[in-house]
Amino acid sequence: MRIAVAGLHTECSTYNPVLAREADFRVLRGPAMLKDAYFDFLTHFPAEFITVLHARAIAGGPVERDIYERWKAEILDGLKAALPLDGVYLAMHGAMFVENMFDAEGDFIAAVRAVVGPDVLIAASYDLHGNISQAIIDNLDIFSTYRTAPHIDVPDTMRRAVTMLVRALRTGQKPVLAWAPVPVLLPGERTCTQDEPARSFYSQLQAVEDPTGIWDASFQVGYVWADEPRATACAVVTGTDRAAMAAAARHLAQDYWNIHEGFVFGTKVGSIEECVAWAMASGTGPAVLAESGDNPTGGGVGDRAEVLAELIARNAQGVVFAGIADRAATDAAYAAGLGKSLPLHIGASLDTSSKPVEAQAEVRFLLETDNALLREAVVRIGGIDLVLTARRRPFHNMADFTRLGLDPRAAKIVAVKSGYLSPDLGPIANPSLMALSPGVVDQFVERLERRHKSVPQYPFDTDFAFTPQVLWSKRA
Numbered sequence: 168m169r170i171a172v173a174g175l176h177t178e179c180s181t182y183n184p185v186l187a188r189e190a191d192f193r194v195l196r197g198p199a200m201l202k203d204a205y206f207d208f209l210t211h212f213p214a215e216f217i218t219v220l221h222a223r224a225i226a227g228g229p230v231e232r233d234i235y236e237r238w239k240a241e242i243l244d245g246l247k248a249a250l251p252l253d254g255v256y257l258a259m260h261g262a263m264f265v266e267n268m269f270d271a272e273g274d275f276i277a278a279v280r281a282v283v284g285p286d287v288l289i290a291a292s293y294d295l296h297g298n299i300s301q302a303i304i305d306n307l308d309i310f311s312t313y314r315t316a317p318h319i320d321v322p323d324t325m326r327r328a329v330t331m332l333v334r335a336l337r338t339g340q341k342p343v344l345a346w347a348p349v350p351v352l353l354p355g356e357r358t359c360t361q362d363e364p365a366r367s368f369y370s371q372l373q374a375v376e377d378p379t380g381i382w383d384a385s386f387q388v389g390y391v392w393a394d395e396p397r398a399t400a401c402a403v404v405t406g407t408d409r410a411a412m413a414a415a416a417r418h419l420a421q422d423y424w425n426i427h428e429g430f431v432f433g434t435k436v437g438s439i440e441e442c443v444a445w446a447m448a449s450g451t452g453p454a455v456l457a458e459s460g461d462n463p464t465g466g467g468v469g470d471r472a473e474v475l476a477e478l479i480a481r482n483a484q485g486v487v488f489a490g491i492a493d494r495a496a497t498d499a500a501y502a503a504g505l506g507k508s509l510p511l512h513i514g515a516s517l518d519t520s521s522k523p524v525e526a527q528a529e530v531r532f533l534l535e536t537d538n539a540l541l542r543e544a545v546v547r548i549g550g551i552d553l554v555l556t557a558r559r560r561p562f563h564n565m566a567d568f569t570r571l572g573l574d575p576r577a578a579k580i581v582a583v584k585s586g587y588l589s590p591d592l593g594p595i596a597n598p599s600l601m602a603l604s605p606g607v608v609d610q611f612v613e614r615l616e617r618r619h620k621s622v623p624q625y626p627f628d629t630d631f632a633f634t635p636q637v638l639w640s641k642r643a
Contacts (some may be wrong), residue, residue, distance in 0.1 A: 169216065170254040170329075171217045172206065172216050172255075173218075173256075173258075173279075174223075174257045175235070175238060175271075176221065176224075176263075178465075179393065181229065183228030184520075186266065188234065189234050190540065191558075193223050193224070194221070194222045195217075195220070197218055197219070205221075220245060225464055225559065226463065228468075229266040230266065239278060246282045255279060255290070256332055258325060259293055260294045260297055261299070262393055268561035270300045270395065274302070290309035290329065292328040295385075296389065297390065298387070304344050304640045308405075309335065310328070310405050316358065317361075317590055328628075331382050331405065343405075343406070344405055346401050346417040347636060348401040349402070349633070350400075352625070354391050356433075356610055368422065377411060381405075386400070386401070396621040421635050424635070434568070437598060438602065440477060441602075445598070446600060447481060447483055453579060453580060457584075457587075458471070459601050459602060460607075460608060462559045467607055469517070471514060471604070473521065486578065487582070491513055491556070492516070492555075493514060494542075496555050497542050498542065512524075513526060513555070529544075529607055541556070546572065551621045554573075586610070
């Protein structure tokens with residue numbers, strides 16, 4: 168069996184003013200994809216995989232239209248050259264927003280379907296913070312999404328999608344998709360699967376599945392920082408028993424609606440001022456302070472300096488802050504050299520609606536790299552070791568810190584641009600604090616401007632009724 172592999176994988180805040188451009192993506196092409204750790208699991212399947220192109224970037228602003236059109240064309244040309252095919256596997260995120268285009272995934276998947284024709288099976292794997300539309304459902308045969316947030320089941324989900332595709336091709340069975348939208352759109356920080364009620368809700372998905380008739384039960388929380396009509400929560404079911412699928416989709420949609428008012432933040436939250444004060448007063452450590460409104464992995468810009476300003480104003484000591492994206496400040500630290508002191512203008516280089524910090528800093532560490540875009544510097548401002556980066560990036564893993572000579576476990580306060588904490592940082596947080604800070608991924612989603620929602624939707628609207636409706640792929 169011949170299966171083509173491709174995908175465009177990113178998450179885009181429509182409130183982010185910074186376009187995602189080609190340099191922001193990691194692009195894999197051709198046979199090299201099978202040698203990459205992200206896709207090497209494919210070599211364990213009894214199939215011939217024709218790898219075309221996969222582009223992946225951390226969350227950010229809308230994708231530049233020209234890049235999208237060029238990559239889409241390259242993928243479509245690759246699929247045409249690979250024909251005849253038995254199947255296609257698309258490794259996606261699901262919350263891509265291309266400038267001046269609603270439903271970018273719907274456009275992309277429909278184009279793939281047009282090339283391969285109606286008889287080729289198409290499977291997709293998604294992030295649970297992706298957004299679904301009827302156009303997406305109409306052009307897929309198989310779907311599976313992450314079941315954890317923080318996302319620790321990415322490889323499992325990708326394997327699950329390919330396993331179903333291979334099963335269908337070997338047995339001759341043709342699964343179909345049903346979905347049930349739910350008019351709820353909440354941030355991931357209120358729907359973390361480590362916390363209730365999301366933990367219990369997601370634990371039931373596998374129990375809903377029936378190997379003979381329901382191949383996969385998925386549920387999308389959706390991506391709230393995309394102001395487009397398709398943004399919604401929804402159940403998506405893959406299978407062959409249509410009665411069982413309809414019952415499962417309806418059950419999941421109703422269950423989510425029944426608990427939608429119970430979703431709350433799973434950690435202590437407050438303003439920047441409150442969180443810094445709590446962290447400094449804590450008798451335990453390290454206090455891990457997440458700056459949620461500027462979280463790069465949620466679509467934030469990553470260069471706001473309000474938390475830094477508050478730490479400086481309070482003369483906080485023993486702080487590791489990772490990090491602020493500011494290429495000019497980073498380059499200035501490299502130009503000055505280790506051990507040198509220099510005045511720095513920090514922050515607001517990308518999100519000019521925010522306010523920068525002016526500070527005298529000592530250069531403590533410079534990452535060795537020949538690529539100016541990968542530069543990372545550690546500068547000391549009073550009792551704060553601040554990481555400056557030339558590009559937007561998160562600091563979620565312990566290795567992100569140790570490679571810069573920093574030990575978060577030994578700090579009194581660790582400040583990161585994040586929402587819910589990563590599996591590395593969560594266990595060391597003592598306490599865990601989340602600042603409801605300003606930014607393009609503002610956790611106060613109720614105050615977001617929503618110009619394109621297609622129906623009343625919680626939490627933007629509260630006084631309306633809901634009864635689940637199961638919708639089918641036109642391929643059913």
